[in-house]
Amino acid sequence: MSSVRCVLFDLGGVLVPSPYQEWTKKENNSNLKGDDVLKTLLSPNVIESFHNLEKGLITTEDFDPIFTYFYNIQNPSRQINGIAHIFGVKDCHPVKINDKFRTVVQILKAKGYKVGILTNNFYYDRSRQSSTLPIISSDLQLFDFIFESCKLGMRKPEKKIYEYVLNEMKLKGNEVIFIDDIGKNLKSSKELTGMITIKCENIDTTIQKLEDLLKTNLKTFIPGVVSIEGNNTLNPSILLQYLQNLFKTNEGSLDIMKFSHGQSNPTYYLRFGDKELVLRKKPSGKLLPKAHMIEREYKILSLLQGKLPLPKTYVYEENLLDSPFYLMEYVRGRIFIDPNLPGLSPKDRKEVYEEMIRILKKIHNINIDINGLEDFGSREKNYMIRILERWKKNYELANGCKDDNHEVQILLKWIESNIPPQNRVTLVHSDFRLDNLIFHPTENKVIAILDWEMNTIRDPLAYLATCAFAYYYSTQITGE
Incomplete structure (x- = not known):
């Protein structure tokens, strides 16, 4: 619809x-x-x-x-002794909305729909200062619009409340699906304004009816995804046929969403029937050489299956879409965007950090002489010296080959004199940080390592340092 x-x-x-x-x-x-x-x-x-x-x-x-x-x-x-408070009392304990409907609301928002509440409610005290919506704030924040009868001075099923709501939302009746449990509220909204209505008699049935109207899955929420309608470089019909051939099925449903967080390579969530997949592709258009190397990422993910916690890979494809892509399984778990881990207990924070370091050690202990890793980087042990020389040249080029900045020259000489000896080289992820790890939904255990496009063979200490960078400068990075 x-x-x-x-x-x-x-x-x-x-x-x-x-x-x-x-x-x-x-x-x-x-x-x-x-x-x-x-x-x-x-x-x-x-x-x-x-x-x-x-x-x-x-x-x-x-x-x-x-x-x-x-x-x-x-x-x-x-008979009742005292006064009956059939609608509760002021300052009552706030409650959560139904879990299934919360998932529906989150998915609708991710797909670009607006969501609102239209309720007949009341003031609890004559001062009209107490909360009129005893719902936890995090749930209320999910909604774009909240309309309360007691604050509007009108109630369902009156025509004027529906007209007011549509005017405030700047929508027409046929652009709104209204879900209510009282038939006369639905009847009037449909007859008077043309709203599409669903009577809520059973939660699962209601969600199914909404899915049928919108022709989309509303039971599985994927954190961090957004709608791609109107801004889609994928061709759904071509991709659907490709997936049918790949998995040898006639499944006809394909839902596509885009991950919004930290993706230099466009990354998409695909729900193909009962399969949950991730498609990761190079950006469209002309790219710099050796940039966005997803073929390298696909190779390392496939090569190290069983040796590290990694998503299962399916296929790498060069020519189907406007740029190369690969497919892997979607791993359901927790991704911690904020490196400071707000909301976790001290015990859980300690366990998460220890697990992150355990995984980093595991990467650095991979045998780099196994078949397939021969061309993944240089085994040279002067890497830091070579990188410093590159930085110096870049600095000189940026400054017109002038070297009259006394402080910079002092800094360069100090770094050159203090580069630590490089004793070993290992496989390195090159972008190892907390938000590139997927943790088990309930356990502080890493179940997948993501974003391998820059993996190579280098000095492991350098990448221990980059991992720790977020904590050394955490206030600048997170604003906390």
């Missing part, structure tokens, strides 16, 4: 349990019975106050005594 640009969710009864579900859950320990509560809410004596509550004209401090009074009259055998 290409016209859809936004998915709008009700809160209670969709993203979180409805009040009715909460009342029913507590029936055994309370005189409040779910059906009786609903009957009182909708009774002539209470319904107007209930609507005023949802419009923000009164608060739960005003409404609760009214409800309690009429509930006790209507249910004399189950």
Whole structure:
């Protein structure tokens, strides 16, 4: 459904349990019975106050005594002592939205859809200062739009609230899918504004209906990917046929997303049926010699299978797309973007850092005399001297061959005099850092090493130093 640009969710009864579900859950320990509560809410004596509550004209401090009074009259055998707070109390503990719907929201955002909440809710106190959305802040931050009836002074299923929402989002009704658990809210939104509607009676069924409308998978969220529609150098139809031939299948579904973090070579997530793949290609257009060497990366990944934790490789292809690419498996796990590991306990941070160093040692202990590594770099032991000479020449060229900067000359002489002796050469990753490692989803164990395009044979101490660089200058790098 290409016209859809936004998915709008009700809160209670969709993203979180409805009040009715909460009342029913507590029936055994309370005189409040779910059906009786609903009957009182909708009774002539209470319904107007209930609507005023949802419009923000009164608060739960005003409404609760009214409800309690009429509930006790209507249910004399189950009267309530004190005041019934059927919608909770102010400053109640915030909750998370449903995990499955959180995944749906994350995928929708990654694919470029807007997501919003449209809820009938209420103020909890007469000062109107308490939170009206008892949802954890990290979940609320997922949404582009949040519309609350008590703050708007209008409620579902009134026509004006739907018109207001569409106007604020700058969308037409047929560009919005609205998910609610109450039929009359959906009926009015569809008839009055043309919104596409889904009634939420069961979470899994609702998600399936949304998948059918959008023709996309909404059950598996891949962190760090973004939509590529309108900016796609891949040809989906050619790629689909290629994958069908490669895996000898008639599977017809192919979903393509692009990884957004730290990729000098464009890298894509492919979901081909039940297979999860990664396609890594050279950038399009003219490239510098020996840059973006993904063929080298593919070779080392294939060569060292079983010797290091690496993704499984499938194929390297030169001519199918506008630039060479290779395919490997998608490895599901954790990637730590921030080298300072905020949010981890001291114990976990220690284990993650120790595992990172263990993997670095394992790379440097690979036998460089095995078949296939002969042309992966020089075994010379004057590498640092040669690199310094290159830097000096680059500096001189950049400065018109002038060498009148006294401080720079002092620095160069000091470095030349203090280059440590090079005792060994090993396989080096050349870009080894924390965010090029995939950790097990729950264990502090590396399950895949990524981004091997610059691998070579060099002095291992130099690459221990570059790995440690992020921690020596962590405040400049991370801003913390």
